[in-house]
Amino acid sequence: MDIPARSITAILGPNGSGKTTLLHLLLGLLPPTNGNILLAGKPHGQYSRRDLSQVVGLVPQDEPVAFDLDVLEFVLLGRAPYLHLLELPKESDRQVALQALAAIGLTALQHRPVPSLSGGERQLAIIARALAQEPLILLSDEPTSHLDLGNTRRILRVLRLLGNDGKTIVFTTHDPNLAAAIADYVVLLREGRLLAAGPAADVLTSEYLSATYGIEVEVIQLRGHPLVVTQQCFQT
Secondary structure, three states: OOOOOOOEEEEEOOOOOOHHHHHHHHHOOOOOOOOOOEEOOEEHHHOOHHHHHHHEEEEOOOOOOOOOOEHHHHHHHHHHHHOOOOOOOOHHHHHHHHHHHHHHOOHHHOOOEHHHOOHHHHHHHHHHHHHHOOOOEEEEEOOOOOOOHHHHHHHHHHHHHHHHOOOEEEEEEOOHHHHHHHOOEEEEEEOOEEEEEEEHHHHOOHHHHHHHHOEEEEEEEEOOEEEEEEEEEOOO
């Protein structure tokens, strides 16, 4: 499978299908048991850990904050791949962090302690930290899990804006309607196997989604957008 550059790709599948494992492979946290991974045309194994951190950034599903950092300090952690051991961030790093906060819309909260943020605000701060890393590829694991409808819409809007701005975004989800909302390209997984990969319009079909989730699924059009509706479970 290929993930196109400067687009938004959704890795879609039920729980336990291998979505997070695939992200960890792309991030270099796990080695492939066979085959190869190329990032920007270069074999994965040829990157040093430092170089790989400048190519790929991760927005985890959930992350506890151990220290009482304010938002700007937290976002500055994204500059670590560009600093030597024990080196403090420079003014140029601070400017990159401020630009990341502006892109996400969190400038007004830069001096707020991260633990005081709402769930949606904290998720945006994590995205801003990843942006401060200036990666070519931004990975996000279930970016809207545990968020209400308002914050889900806010996160999706930010990801869509980043995609429109030329970032390569790859995110996991088990919700096909979330994938349909913003993804240009979709990868379908089931039980560790790749079922389909391609443009969203070609992959988000009743046939493919029924095979992915093991239930009868219908894709209908609502106001010009696909809507995935579950019909009934297959009989066993």
